Amino acid sequence: SEDIATMFALRRPHQRLFSSTTSRVRSLPKDSIPDFTNGQAVYEHKSTAELMRALAVLRLCGVKSLVDNAPQLMNFGEKIIGKRGLALILQTTFFGHFCAGEDQGGIRPTVAALETAGIGSILDYAAEADEASFSAAVDPDVSDRPVAREYHYVGEEGCDRHVGVFKECIESVHAVSPTGFAAIKVTALGPPELLKRVSSALVEVRRLFEEFDQDHDGTLTVEEFKEGYQRFFVLDDTEHEDLEQLLKASFPTPHAAFEAGAAPVSTATFECGDGQRRVDYVEWCNLLKLEHLTKLTGKCRHQGPLSKAVLTERELEAYHNLLARVDSLAALAARKGVRLMVDAEQTYFQPAIDHIVYSLQQKYNSNGSPSPSGGGDPDPAPPQQRCTIFSTYQCYLVDANQRLQTDLSRAQRFNYNFGAKLVRGAYLVSERERAAAMGYADPVQPTLEATHASYHRAVDLCLDAMVREQSAESRGSRTEFMVASHNQETVEYVLGRVGQLEEGRGRARGEQGDGGDHLGGGEEGDKAAQLDDAFSLKKRVYFGQLLGMSDHLTFLLGGGGWQAYKYVPFGPVHEVMPYLLRRAQENSALLGAAQGAEVGMLRGELRRRLLAAVGFTHKTDASAK
Numbered sequence: 001s002e003d004i005a006t007m008f009a010l011r012r013p014h015q016r017l018f019s020s021t022t023s024r025v026r027s028l029p030k031d032s033i034p035d036f037t038n039g040q041a042v043y044e045h046k047s048t049a050e051l052m053r054a055l056a057v058l059r060l061c062g063v064k065s066l067v068d069n070a071p072q073l074m075n076f077g078e079k080i081i082g083k084r085g086l087a088l089i090l091q092t093t094f095f096g097h098f099c100a101g102e103d104q105g106g107i108r109p110t111v112a113a114l115e116t117a118g119i120g121s122i123l124d125y126a127a128e129a130d131e132a133s134f135s136a137a138v139d140p141d142v143s144d145r146p147v148a149r150e151y152h153y154v155g156e157e158g159c160d161r162h163v164g165v166f167k168e169c170i171e172s173v174h175a176v177s178p179t180g181f182a183a184i185k186v187t188a189l190g191p192p193e194l195l196k197r198v199s200s201a202l203v204e205v206r207r208l209f210e211e212f213d214q215d216h217d218g219t220l221t222v223e224e225f226k227e228g229y230q231r232f233f234v235l236d237d238t239e240h241e242d243l244e245q246l247l248k249a250s251f252p253t254p255h256a257a258f259e260a261g262a263a264p265v266s267t268a269t270f271e272c273g274d275g276q277r278r279v280d281y282v283e284w285c286n287l288l289k290l291e292h293l294t295k296l297t298g299k300c301r302h303q304g305p306l307s308k309a310v311l312t313e314r315e316l317e318a319y320h321n322l323l324a325r326v327d328s329l330a331a332l333a334a335r336k337g338v339r340l341m342v343d344a345e346q347t348y349f350q351p352a353i354d355h356i357v358y359s360l361q362q363k364y365n366s367n368g369s370p371s372p373s374g375g376g377d378p379d380p381a382p383p384q385q386r387c388t389i390f391s392t393y394q395c396y397l398v399d400a401n402q403r404l405q406t407d408l409s410r411a412q413r414f415n416y417n418f419g420a421k422l423v424r425g426a427y428l429v430s431e432r433e434r435a436a437a438m439g440y441a442d443p444v445q446p447t448l449e450a451t452h453a454s455y456h457r458a459v460d461l462c463l464d465a466m467v468r469e470q471s472a473e474s475r476g477s478r479t480e481f482m483v484a485s486h487n488q489e490t491v492e493y494v495l496g497r498v499g500q501l502e503e504g505r506g507r508a509r510g511e512q513g514d515g516g517d518h519l520g521g522g523e524e525g526d527k528a529a530q531l532d533d534a535f536s537l538k539k540r541v542y543f544g545q546l547l548g549m550s551d552h553l554t555f556l557l558g559g560g561g562w563q564a565y566k567y568v569p570f571g572p573v574h575e576v577m578p579y580l581l582r583r584a585q586e587n588s589a590l591l592g593a594a595q596g597a598e599v600g601m602l603r604g605e606l607r608r609r610l611l612a613a614v615g616f617t618h619k620t621d622a623s624a625k
Contacts, residue, residue, distance in 0.1 A: 033495045034556040036488055039605040041559065042552045045117040048609055054548070055602040057097045062596065070581055087573040094580050098548040099126065100568045104172045107570045110547075111177045114566055118558030122181040122341065122544060125169045126569030126579040156321065162188040163325050167332055172570075174336040181339045181390070181565065184329060186353045190322030194315060198352035201290055201309040208232070208306060209284045219278040233299040282410045285355075291316065323356065330360045334388045339419070341482075344392035346427050347443050348434075357391040358407060364388040365417040367478055387417040387480050395455040396425035396445050404458055408465050411477045418465070420481040421544070422458050424451055452490070459483065459494055466537055467501055482542040482565070486550040491543060491557070498537045505537075539563065552601060 035041070043051055060066060066073070078086045090096075100110035100121075111121045170182045187195060212220050212228030220228075229235070279287070288296075290311060297307040311319065333340040342357050344350060365387050391407065393400050404420065411418035428444055435442045445451045462481040469478055483494050542563040545554045558564035569579055 033492050033499075034560050036492075036552045036556055037601070038556070039552075039601040040608060042555050042601065043605045045113065045555065046551075048606070051602055051606055051609075053093065053097055054551075055599060055606065057094055057548070058596075058599050058602070062599070074577070083574065090573055090580070095573055095576065098546070098569065098580060099576055100547065100570045102570065102572050104168075104175060107172065107568065108176050110568065111180075114558075114568075115177070117555055118561070118564065119554055120180045120563070120565040121173070121177040121568045122183055122565050123169050123173045123177065124183040124567060124569050125165050126571045126576045156318075159189050159322075159325060163328065166329050170329065170333050170336060170338050170340070173338045178337065181341050182333065183341045183343060183567075184326075185343045185345065186322075186326065186356060187345055187349060189325040191318060192349065194318050194322065195349045195352045197309070197311060197315060198290065198319060198355070199348055199350065200305075201293060201311060202351040202355055204306040204309045205285070205288055205293075206281070209281055219280045220284070221278055225279070232301060233296070234301055235299070282406060282413060286414075290319070326356055326360065327363075330364050330389060334364045339388055339390060341390045341421055342392060344394045344423065344426070347397065347431060354391065354403065354407070357389060358410060360389045361391070361411065361418065362414055362416050365411075365419065367415060367417050387419040387478065390419035390421050390480075390482065392421045392423060393458060394423055394425035394427075395458050396428060396451045397443050397454075398445060399443070400454055401457050401461060404461055408461060408479065411479070412465070415477055417478040417480070420462060420479075421484050422455060422462075422481060423484045424455060424487075452487075455485070455490060456493055459490075459497065463497055463501060463537065463541075466540060467505075470505065470537075478540070480540040480542070482544050484544040484567075486545055486553070488550075488553060491553055494541065494543075495562075498541055502537055550598070552598065 046054075074086065077089070081089075087095075100107035100123075107123070114121055166182070166184045166188070169184075173180045173182045208228075209220070210216075211232070212224055214224050214227070293306070293310045297303075297310050300307050330340060332338075342353065342360075345353060393404050395401075407420075408418060425444070431444050432442055445454055459481075462479055465479045483491060485491060538561070540563075542565055543553070543557050544565040544567055545551075547566045547568050554564050554566055569576065571579075
């Protein structure tokens, strides 16, 4: 949904839908890219009845007047045939196409059918709150069209109920799709206003780093730290010793770090060619906690944005409650072997969400080595089970790749596995309206081409990290990522890049010896081969599309041995109504702009089956379009 919403909101009049990547994709290995126009191959796992329903639903989604008036029509239908009658109609049409079922038992056939086609599942309990019921809780300075699911704060008890819903989702993944994912949203687990406050505090912590960084090289020396501290904070004679202690903690010598049992120097401070010890932004965030700000800002020379961003004791308590809820979900997912995707949200929530997620990744994405922050036995789980927490990056945001690069560096430095989901974005309209109303720079890329370029740059950053991890000396942290996109050319770009990189890797193996001789023999050779296989790019790049959409991508990827997934919503029919309405609205835009390519493929495959049924087997163009 995020991918589609951005595609059409950014698109200029008369602009080709996919225009920025064709030349690059054509230069990459084509044998790694399936023929996404082959309708017979796409729909071989679908019954004719399913194809007919899909065609009818998608055609109805293309009728704008029907989609625009869907809420009123459903209210009218409920009055005429009753709630149960309307639910029955939806179950055989829209609900049946876009959702898997109402509960764990109901979703099993859909999940099993996907697995038969080589496709995994990302389960999402899609029931949504009725916005009218909680209008007073909605942030008044945000307006948005229904593009991404939203939760509205209904008190701590409501948040605890959401925990129960998410736990049920995790249990469902474990029960019916053990190799799948579960999705959660942080705004369901705490007050949105609190997340905004935490985000503001984290933004001010970054600005303080930038103020200290006088030469703007992205690192702080001891002298820069000392000068910056004295410039912004009052330091009387009795506190000089405190500053020296702070400097020792922030800029330990390599010897002191090892003596203290800390991580190697590269995980904290490091020395440059000039011999000075430095701290970069990653370590700055690791050193300066939200709890420290109250004491720190008490020494501010002037009360400014940093002082205003400090959380009160009550807010810190609520924040710790939120952290406890998220941690309970992550712990359950880790115990059950379920991977957990944390959705991205609006920019005024995202710094807090990122902060929470990277703490969870450091805790739960163990790669089998002790954490730099403490001891503990290595995680005995096999590598493919250790990337539990996945963060989400909205690539239509101007700062997306900078944040992704920082998080990749953090994972490598602190030696934990890194999981990411790449999307284009879901809140474009509200982000731009809010930026204009409040007078700050638009956080969104200016054009669709810029968003495509940003997305592909994010793909390249992840792939570059994965290639570095394949080297024998770098097999510590392990990167995995999901391409959550309905954009065919983006999918082709990723396939081509992976094929290109694996081809280069194969040539390098050949130079070392035939048949993997470089791995050695016996038990040690087997272990080396398993490790080599675990770091294969093809096994660490995932593709995801929504259930009922872009089947030509998902089914051919799954059939081709790629890690393909469907985003599988479930929940009671009437509680999922808002989700179904949004699917209809998104498909209405998609069909209008893309000339109904998917509808054309469905019609072509139904025509081919009809002709085959009456004995006409001559190949027609329709079967491939």
